[in-house]
Amino acid sequence: MQRSFLVCTILLLLCAFTASAQEKKSVSGTVLDEKGSPLIGVSVQEKGTTHGTLTNAEGKFELQVAPNATLIISYIGYQRQEVPAASSPLNIRLATDATGLNEVVVTAMGIKRETRALGYAMSTVSSKEITQAGSPNFASALYGKAAGVKIVTAPGGASSGVSVQVRGVSSINGTTQPLYVVDGVPIRNFNDPTTNSFGATNNRIDGNGVLDINPEDIESMSILKGASASALYGSEAANGVVVITTKKGSASRGLGVDVNYTYTLEQLANGMEYQNEFGPGYDIVTNVSGGITDRLDGWVTNPDGSLRPNYRAYAMFGPKFDGREVTYWDGSTRQYLAQKDNYKDFYNTGFNSILNVALSNGSEKGNYRFSYTRMDYKSILPGSNLFKNNFNFNGTLKLNDRVSLDLVSSYNYNFTHNRPEQLSNVFASFDGFFSPFDDMGVFKNKYMTSNGYKYVRFDNMQYDQDEKILYSIRPYNLLDYLWNNLRNSYDESQHRFINSATLNVSLLDNLRFRGRVGVDYTSLDMTTEQHNERPAALGYSGKYGVGSRKNTSLYGDALLVYSPKLTNDLSLTATGGVTGRRQRYAYQNSETTNGLVNENWFSLGNSAGIINATSARAEQLDVAGFGILNLNYRDFLYIEGTGRYEATSTLPPAVNNYFYPSVNAGFILSEVVKMPSFMDYAKLRASYGLVGNHPTMYQANVAYTQYQIAYNEGSLIYQQPRHDQFGNNDLKSEKKREIEFGLETRFLKNRLNVDLSYYNNKVTNQIMFASTSPSTGATSGLVNAGDLANYGFEGAITARPIQSRNVTWSTRFNFAMNRNKVLAFRAGISSYTENVEGGGYLIVRSEAGDPLGNIYVHPRNMDDKGNYIVNDAGYYTNNTSEYKYMGNILPKIVGGFSNTVSYKNFSVDFTLDYRFGGKLVSIPTYYQIGAGKLESTLQYRDAARGGISYDVIDAANGNFQANPNGAFHDGMILPGVTENGEVNTKVVSAPGYYFNNFEWRGNGDYSAAVFDNNYIKFREIVLSYRMPQRIADKLHFQGLQFSLIGRNLFYIYKSVPHGLDPEVAVGSRWLSQGIDNGTVGPTRSLGASIRASF
């Protein structure tokens, strides 16, 4: 109550203040560039006020000002000037400015401020950087371009979500994604607002809301990183804020038409390093003791006496490829030879085509821009494609000198067919393990019979018997994948409207009002069509489902800006406002059950069972009042204080309101102290802020679900408490306090700029679905579990090493280091533990004092001298009651390196990005080692590769006798001691070693699933040719540019072995980003673009 009173008082004060009227005089003038050409649209502002105007098409302006006023003349790309409004007309010449010092950037709540006045670090990214390489969305164009901003694009292509993480991990369990604000309106990022992360749904890789923002429509982007920068967004700002401004028409250019077209081919970038020497089969002991085959060479005898490999084996320890003729499981006779790199045949060559046409115009009365974008995309994954239509309108209407109205409207239609499905069932499940003998073409042919039914297993006696798979094979999951994605369909069609209207009114010369409303509406329809897998007479199968999802976000804010003139040295701006946002969500889904009665008729009426209908709805309300106070002392000291008082419906009513203050200061040292001559500029920044992170809606509820099921003649109605994610009616909001210092310097006539920041934050009341033991009542419970601290350094170095008439080279390097630590745990929680590989064989655990993301596996049993102990069979064993530390999952340093080299009309832009430190966990890779699929597992499999020779005495019991002249040459003796302490002399086979040492749980050595993850990636390159202006003019173009582009090209360096991709992980959570669960291959794009303007 006290706080709401405070807010009211601030608002009241703002209302009560009125500027005292002053004598005015008229001043006019012309603004010209260095060559004397008029500059159009230049901002002319009376210093210390918000009162100002723009120059017209002749570069002229006229303004009413106070008698002793000073004018500030600013224009993007030119150096700011201050001119006393002494005489009239004024003749002002602006010098070009490549330093960006006087850039005006959009900060929180859509307030524009000069860069020099900021007291906190902020990264800005230009339109060119976002669009030039043809990225299908703006977020994955940000790799390496903003210090402290980590981008992770899920594999699969244009429909896969992009995670943006600013300054490390602020929340263990809550969202780690920033708030996206487009033209002042917060937009939806999550598909389902009752969740706070995205990854995969039904094994298909999720998208997220930012994919719908058309990169071609973005004018500029600011990333607010620290708590002070984002404090005005309160509880949504703990993970930073991405502020996007879309393109407008401009009066200076008049009518303009831009046409851009980009086409890239999408290919598999790299894949695993598989061995191509041995076919499917197990080791001798497994073969003989399991009764698979008595033959020691691993061949299986057919009833007619001929031989075949063990097609059922998931391991690749079978006979060496020798070219003999064998019967393949499709019935054909083939030479027993490897199908080298057969996994590549699984993938397609896709494409990405983007056409953008934009029309813009402007005059003194206003301006507009209309843009249309069409995108067609075919993924490298079989059966996945999409298209998008995007319409965007952005207009400003100047009603009179004092009132203007901005309208931004975009409509986006997406159609996604078979969103890429993760390959976890193929790479992380033995039932997907195909062998190097397998022919991908046969899988692509066999997944469906000629009658349209699902493939016929060897033991299926029911239908299409002439197309039956001849033998018991292993990789049914691969056939299922193809069936699912080539025969069946899952389609999403999404309409999204984002509209906003902003009214600007200059009430008085020094009092301005701005009101804004915005709506972000999404309507998504989902259709599932699964064909009948077998004739309906043999049992119903298949499925039809139809669902829809509607998201509405209604946003409004209103603010008053008051800028009284205090003294000549000190100016002040006070802003007060209110803001509110209501989010609504509705979901429903209906689907057939127990199969379809009439084959392949997709209708709910065709359901064999009762139609299953589900629905959900949700609503969230957030309201806040806020105030900002800006002080500017003689243009070298800037101080800003902000406060936001907020209430949210996602917290229990008793504790649902919070106050979020912040303060920051920018001090331009070089204006006060004499700098050495090589130093042009130096600025110090300091800031402190408090932001929050409240739980996702309804998470804190303690409530029962009620179900009704028909039972005999009546029904059973039952209630069920939550089994996981148990709520908490005493929950408090997470609070992040951050302090930040920064230094900005420019040297050597602005050819070298260095910007450094240090931050230190503490996030208290970590809201966490703490994993709890089932005996606690649920497998996880929502608690304020403890405190987390982060600190880090960020830096950006910008340089122009070469700057001559024809050649320029500019380069930008940035880095970000973040360290975090869990300070304390509370509420019955003693550690944060994730059971990554079920069974506790690989866990991620942090106790108080640890950083997040420590990886542990079971150690090997050892004697007190540190020797490994082998068991009776000759293998190492696990000590399952202990854990050993394997490293941390989070990166230590990330960043990028961008360059632009131009020579006359040619230019090359290229970007590298890097990551060092931290581990990648890949359980699928581990299983592929155990199955002998990888090239690395050839070690010891013959004498040339270190195998020792032996004879088989008793195959079933693994009794092998070392013998230099033995019949087998793939033996090993594992260094170690027996349980009695004697030196181990037991001979095992290399296949047996891989098979047992990297087995599923049991005595598996999961340390082999943890890899260092360092890389430097050549992210993008753009080779452009700009048509000389005189030729373009003749062709009636304003500009014409051709480019060759490449994205996600290759790794200059990577530490993960076996051909594994460092960016294989899926999901927005910090943890899932370090864990590979068997996703899809990475995509490389190569193509060309043309950009023309008329």
Add this chain to the structure above:
Amino acid sequence: MKRLLINITILVLLAGTFSACKRQLEENYLNPELTTTGSLSKLFTGMFINKRIHPSYWDYYTFIMPTTAAYTQMTALAPLTQMYVPSLDYTGGRWTDYYNGSLGTDYNYSGPGILNSYREMQTSYNALTPAQQQLQEVFLKVAEVVVYDQTSQMVDLWGDIPFFNASSLNTDRIVEPAPFDDAKTIYDTLITNLKALNTYFATVTLDPSISSELTAADPIYRGDLSKWQRYANSLRLRLLMRISNTDEGTAQAAVTEMLADPATYPLISDNSLNAALWMSNPTLRSDMRDALGGSPFAPSFLLDTLMLANDDPRTEVYWDQHAENGWKSFPYNGTNAEYDALGFATYDSATFFYNYNVPGVLFTAAEASFLKAEAFERWGLGAAQTEYENGINQSIDFYYGIYHNRVPREDAKAWPTLADPTAEEINNYLARPAIAYTGTTTQKLAKIYTQKWEHFFILQAGQAWAEYRRTGYPALQFATSSYSGGQRPPVRLLYPPIETLYNPNYSAVQARDTRDTRIFWDPS
């Protein structure tokens, strides 16, 4: 003045907006799809939807077939290196379902937990007025029978488990890791409390409104408290016999008291009194085709040695012959190649594979009869042979009952109708030397145990495993696995990491957490 008026208006407007907002914020806190009002009867009903109580695909496929059925040879195993090392994910699922269950309406995979439903009942009960508490107490009492049954099954699998202080989230709404309670103490408590329940059910009178609420909420007995009394007593008899090999004195005294006074301690003495949850197609149904499909073959001891050799009348209702190979079973030491070649007898198509109405079995008359037979035989309390033969007759009747009550799947074929065994056939069976109640006490007990084992079959494989461990019968042979540390079936399950990783109290029982630590009632 004018300005003041304007300002006051603005303030009033603001104040109005704030209070409207405040109300709206509170309304939006709660998920409109959920209720915060717990109902004792509805929470009680939920327990029967637990997927370990009714036959679910997940329970059969991931737990019963590879674990309890496999370790009692109710199903044939293809040799695998880790066949005697149960998956900790799957056993963890069994563990979690007792405590938490999972939300959802696909009953093959989801359903409420037992203990957290019961704790929520207690929490809701405590929030009632004393008058309402007195009315609604019966829901807690019937729920206790279900909880005690399921809790004893947890003890049979793991030994010590968190029980008395478990489910703090459901009671105090806080995370408070529960200690592991001593298995014997839990059993003793259950046995004591079941006796009190007998008295309660015998004496309570229900308000008519509560009585009809219970009738609607109770899918197994439709609110008939006399049947609940029989279930409670039969369960108590089971638990007492379970401890009788390690604490014979206690067991013998209590059992003697019970069996001497059937009027005070009525038991489940007829199949019409069975505690069994029958299905209701299509909303709640057994999905056995896919569940048994992974391990469908008849094991040789049960089929050949016990059933075929003695013309067991249940053979046709348990098993289907293979089309070409007839009654061919899979030997305990068969090979993978043999298994892959197929061609074995399988579970019966009409009764199991293609039947939507396989019940969830909690307690049957046959088990009560066999328990009585054992007590009579060991302690001379009565005519053991009568109870033994009763048990066999009730078992035959029970399995044919499932056959008759079957609800065929859509893709079921028109198999020839199975005739009920005649009295003559049953008598011939009872006269077989291997079946007839003859021989030494040890031999007789072995016959009781073996018949009970056969009766449990896959429907109560957990009971079969517990009794096999307690009694050592039937004498099964197991193939030896080459897997070091897992060559024979375990005698208990390891605690799943889902519990041990997050419960600091695990350290107190960690030393005993091995596959060779016997449950307290396991004598050998």
